[in-house]
Amino acid sequence: KINLTIDHIQVSVDKGATILEAAKKLNIKIPTLCYHEDLCVAGNCRVCVVEQMGSDRLVPSCATPASEGMEILTNSLKVRNARKSVIELLVSEHRAECTRCYKNGVCELQHLSSEYLIGEDGLIDLVALKNYTIDYFSPSIIKDDSKCIRCQRCVRSCDQLQNIGALSVAYKGEKMKIASFFEKPMYEVVCTNCGQCVNRCPTGALIERNYIDEVWSAINNPQKHLVVQTAPAVRIALGEALGMESGNIVTGRMVAALRRLGFDSVLDTDFTADLTIIEEGNELLQRLKGALVDKDPEVKLPMTTSCSPGWIKYIEHMYPQLLPNVSTAKSPQQMFGALVKTYYANKIKVDPEDIVSVSIMPCTAKKYEANRPEMHSSGYKDVDLVLTTRELARMIEQAGIDFKALENEEFDSFMGVSSGAAVIFGATGGVMEAALRTAYEIVTGREVPFDGLNITPVRGMDEVKEAAIKIENPLPEWSFLDGVELKTCVAHGLANAKKVMDSVVNGKAQYHFIEIMACPGGCLGGGGQPIPTNMEIRKRRTEAIYREDEGMPIRKSHENPEVVKLYEEFLKKPLGHKSHELLHTTYTP
Numbered sequence: 383k384i385n386l387t388i389d390h391i392q393v394s395v396d397k398g399a400t401i402l403e404a405a406k407k408l409n410i411k412i413p414t415l416c417y418h419e420d421l422c423v424a425g426n427c428r429v430c431v432v433e434q435m436g437s438d439r440l441v442p443s444c445a446t447p448a449s450e451g452m453e454i455l456t457n458s459l460k461v462r463n464a465r466k467s468v469i470e471l472l473v474s475e476h477r478a479e480c481t482r483c484y485k486n487g488v489c490e491l492q493h494l495s496s497e498y499l500i501g502e503d504g505l506i507d508l509v510a511l512k513n514y515t516i517d518y519f520s521p522s523i524i525k526d527d528s529k530c531i532r533c534q535r536c537v538r539s540c541d542q543l544q545n546i547g548a549l550s551v552a553y554k555g556e557k558m559k560i561a562s563f564f565e566k567p568m569y570e571v572v573c574t575n576c577g578q579c580v581n582r583c584p585t586g587a588l589i590e591r592n593y594i595d596e597v598w599s600a601i602n603n604p605q606k607h608l609v610v611q612t613a614p615a616v617r618i619a620l621g622e623a624l625g626m627e628s629g630n631i632v633t634g635r636m637v638a639a640l641r642r643l644g645f646d647s648v649l650d651t652d653f654t655a656d657l658t659i660i661e662e663g664n665e666l667l668q669r670l671k672g673a674l675v676d677k678d679p680e681v682k683l684p685m686t687t688s689c690s691p692g693w694i695k696y697i698e699h700m701y702p703q704l705l706p707n708v709s710t711a712k713s714p715q716q717m718f719g720a721l722v723k724t725y726y727a728n729k730i731k732v733d734p735e736d737i738v739s740v741s742i743m744p745c746t747a748k749k750y751e752a753n754r755p756e757m758h759s760s761g762y763k764d765v766d767l768v769l770t771t772r773e774l775a776r777m778i779e780q781a782g783i784d785f786k787a788l789e790n791e792e793f794d795s796f797m798g799v800s801s802g803a804a805v806i807f808g809a810t811g812g813v814m815e816a817a818l819r820t821a822y823e824i825v826t827g828r829e830v831p832f833d834g835l836n837i838t839p840v841r842g843m844d845e846v847k848e849a850a851i852k853i854e855n856p857l858p859e860w861s862f863l864d865g866v867e868l869k870t871c872v873a874h875g876l877a878n879a880k881k882v883m884d885s886v887v888n889g890k891a892q893y894h895f896i897e898i899m900a901c902p903g904g905c906l907g908g909g910g911q912p913i914p915t916n917m918e919i920r921k922r923r924t925e926a927i928y929r930e931d932e933g934m935p936i937r938k939s940h941e942n943p944e945v946v947k948l949y950e951e952f953l954k955k956p957l958g959h960k961s962h963e964l965l966h967t968t969y970t971p
């Protein structure tokens with residue numbers, strides 16, 4: 383243990399802890415900008431400087447280890463003056479049109495500027511001297527260099543969490559900026575639209591492209607029937623953006639709020655998450671038969687999941703030779719969109735032309751996915767507008783709804799009923815667990831041999847997780863699987879996906895099925911989720927997801943009565959003609 387004092391209060395910390403961490407232990411808040419719990423220390427903004435007594439140096443608290451006997455002052459006059467100068471400099475280089483900024487009210491620089499009473503006196507306006515660019519071309523992310531403070535949280539997110547490097551530091555000195563490859567639009571480089579940079583950007587330099595006004599216009603158009611679907615991970619995080627603690631399940635309040643906002647049908651992406659399990663599970667079994675019985679060299683294993691659009695964009699860029707390994711099942715968002723403008727439109731007797739299909743997602747890449755040319759199988763754009771969890775929270779605020787006071791309401795049916803297996807899609811390992819609950823039962827007629835359906839080896843925050851299930855005494859139709867050990871792997875965050883895919887490429891991996899989610903923790907840690915998102919918050923959201931699953935009356939996708947009915951009335955059978963037309967796709971390198 384290391385003993386030191388901070389603002390004259392004694393504290394002990396483990397060796398290696400920083401001054402910032404020691405201060406946190408005492409509930410002393412030291413302001414930070416470049417620092418983020420998820421990322422390596424950069425120590426470049428100098429906002430977190432503190433005074434070390436007995437030395438005339440100010441040291442960055444995020445990058446300085448605590449040492450025995452240290453006496454630290456976090457708020458001395460010297461510290462305040464230095465900090466104020468740093469903030470003034472940052473503001474002078476920042477296009478501080480705060481009232482017109484999307485991050486107004488939630489900008490970390492704005493908060494610091496307010497706390498430190500940064501006025502116009504003495505500020506040099508350096509913004510005008512620079513030739514800034516604003517990149518509006520991506521359907522997911524807007525990059526505005528005039529608001530960048532060069533803290534490099536985005537660079538580190540893209541590099542460390544995702545191993546992509548779509549953003550890097552370019553030029554030196556006063557010309558230094560955060561740039562994409564050859565300063566091309568984000569839309570044209572290897573960016574996967576995951577939004578991890580957006581989630582960590584302290585200012586308005588990287589924001590989601592928002593479609594709030596488009597949704598309000600549609601709501602106010604009496605000709606239009608507004609259908610909304612909500613992703614699994616929104617219900618356990620939306621409350622955070624509306625003043626609640628992390629880890630609250632707000633499904634019922636969210637449904638009530640969506641009705642108050644004016645959506646005509648409030649439905650659930652979880653319904654098509656269950657459907658995805660049926661289609662994808664059957665595809666896996668078909669591939670296993672093709673490989674093990676027919677010995678067809680065209681059948682590719684391992685099969686990977688396909689529901690995370692950041693992952694799809696990543697594999698298209700990085701491992702195009704493995705695209706045949708990706709399940710052809712569309713994501714639940716897109717299955718939902720295709721069904722809404724065909725089956726559902728017919729059911730409610732509304733012309734699909736008059737339906738506006740909106741989805742609420744924890745993800746910025748979902749905006750990109752909905753805009754892909756493949757996603758028009760209904761004959762229309764299957765999903766018209768995608769909002770993030772943060773955008774929905776803003777609409778709820780705009781409408782003056784007291785979210786905490788809302789009574790729980792139920793989703794509409796049809797396409798509103800779901801299972802616990804669907805809700806866990808939002809956590810890393812959830813798709814795998816949901817798939818195994820169903821596939822094992824299809825093959826053996828028995829429940830998975832785990833405690834209460836909880837397949838714990840695929841749960842949790844380990845970077846790469848593996849689980850194997852031995853199939854014994856299958857039903858006669860599946861006798862070729864008798865004794866087969868089904869080997870699965872789960873990775874979250876694209877840096878971890880890379881490790882798994884490299885092992886597939888070099889032949890070391892012997893998996894049958896791999897789940898990849900682009901974001902750390904799975905969708906619950908998505909780029910469109912409330913800010914801040916960090917490890918502690920991801921853990922609380924994860925616990926909430928599994929609580930929601932445990933509390934559901936149905937916990938297996940194939941037992942969802944509405945999905946069963948959808949097959950009876952419309953699709954007829956998994957992987958059938960209608961399914962192929964509406965629910966499956968292929969991606970080309």
Ligand code: HC1
Binds near residue numbers: 745
């Ligand atoms: Fe996800 Fe999915 S789980 S991809 O993480 O398969 O975004 O939540 O909606 O489509 O269902 C995201 C979440 C989400 C899809 C589902």
